[in-house]
Amino acid sequence: xxxxxxxxxxxxxxxxxIAAIEARGLEARPIPGGERIAIxxxxxxxxxxxxxxxxxxxxxxxxPVTRPYKLVSREFQPEDTRIQIGAITIGSxxxxxxxxPCAIESEAQALTIAQHVKQAGAQMFRGGAFKPxxxxxxFQGLGEDGLKILAKVRAETGMPVVTEVMDLATxxxxxEYADMIQIGTRNMQxxxxxxxxxxxxxxxxxxRGMAATIDEWLxxxxxxxxxxxxxxxxxERGVRTFVHHSRNTLDLSAVPYVRNESHxxxxxxxxxxxxxRDQVIPLARAAVAVGAHGLMVEVHHEPDKALSDGAxxxxxxxxxxxxxxAFAISDLMHTNDASIRRLAAVTSSSV
Ligand code: PEP
Ligand code: MN
Numbered sequence: 001x002x003x004x005x006x007x008x009x010x011x012x013x014x015x016x017x018i019a020a021i022e023a024r025g026l027e028a029r030p031i032p033g034g035e036r037i038a039i040x041x042x043x044x045x046x047x048x049x050x051x052x053x054x055x056x057x058x059x060x061x062x063x064p065v066t067r068p069y070k071l072v073s074r075e076f077q078p079e080d081t082r083i084q085i086g087a088i089t090i091g092s093x094x095x096x097x098x099x100x101p102c103a104i105e106s107e108a109q110a111l112t113i114a115q116h117v118k119q120a121g122a123q124m125f126r127g128g129a130f131k132p133x134x135x136x137x138x139f140q141g142l143g144e145d146g147l148k149i150l151a152k153v154r155a156e157t158g159m160p161v162v163t164e165v166m167d168l169a170t171x172x173x174x175x176e177y178a179d180m181i182q183i184g185t186r187n188m189q190x191x192x193x194x195x196x197x198x199x200x201x202x203x204x205x206x207x208r209g210m211a212a213t214i215d216e217w218l219x220x221x222x223x224x225x226x227x228x229x230x231x232x233x234x235x236e237r238g239v240r241t242f243v244h245h246s247r248n249t250l251d252l253s254a255v256p257y258v259r260n261e262s263h264x265x266x267x268x269x270x271x272x273x274x275x276x277r278d279q280v281i282p283l284a285r286a287a288v289a290v291g292a293h294g295l296m297v298e299v300h301h302e303p304d305k306a307l308s309d310g311a312x313x314x315x316x317x318x319x320x321x322x323x324x325x326a327f328a329i330s331d332l333m334h335t336n337d338a339s340i341r342r343l344a345a346v347t348s349s350s351v
Contacts, residue, residue: 001048001075004061005037013037013058014327020056024048031077040065042226051335067261068085069218071225077263083203083231085160085179086125090203090233091265095330096294098124098267102309103131103139104146105267109182112301114153116316121323125150125159130166130174131308134187139307143170147177154179161298162205174265178202180202185210185272188220191293198227205296207235207269214254218262234258235296235349236265245274245339247312250283255290271312277303280314281322288329295326 021028029040050062067073080089099117104127129146150161160179180203188209197204208217238248250273268287300306300313
């Protein structure tokens, strides 16, 4: 349930409502928002009696929350969440492109790729230091040395870095180095990791579990918000289906659905969805057109020699093409009808 206060409600009446919520053994959670003052009611086992709050001083309205997730829902917060990482805002009309290798392999490899992706238009650098690999015999990542290389990439290029955390034991370390902490598909329902992410000092990129419904995914995000960290970005990266023509099936309809249900930003990772290079650019174009706030793309200057996910890694020139198309589509989507017609006429031959 959400209690909406009068615009001019005094601090005293807000505190009165919080006390009334807590007196019922429930948790009161003031919801940030530009336009209105609202207080969320959490931890209720069943329906809460609206009448108990409607008569309180300063209360304008009581809105029942119909979704199982609360803090992540649009019912709780109608305005889009925008997440600031340095000069980048994720969740705005500005498309955010994160790119880099699947895994950090060496300083030279990371810096080479970072220069390429920055030049092409990426605003953030990605790269795994702790890698969740299907086989225990595959390259597992450089660990802390990989994190140090990421710090060097940030220092040399100015790009903020995103990297995956795999377990509680290395959480503090990853949190120290990363500008954004990634929780991968295999850990989407690792509840102790989600709880730790709930009091992390950095934004969290939460990938969708490869067999998770959107409700399960949003409930996983709810764990992080419930812990006090509201800087969560969702990432659709394809789900497991019966097909063999791609590694996973990119669920494009997740974007409009999630944007309707939640105020959190959502990005798409076309690389892990496709699993093969030839599908990455078309999927990235579709991702932008369907309304994703950003993209996360794997790029390698020598994909044949990559220690992981070489087959889906774009060559730098291909990534340049992806950025040009993605930014053009994004611009097209955020211009008014008249300029869309003009732009479409100009770009129809090249997009
Ligand atoms: C990754 O982005 O490096 C990764 C392992 O992705 P996912 O968790 O989506 O498989
Ligand atoms: Mn990968």
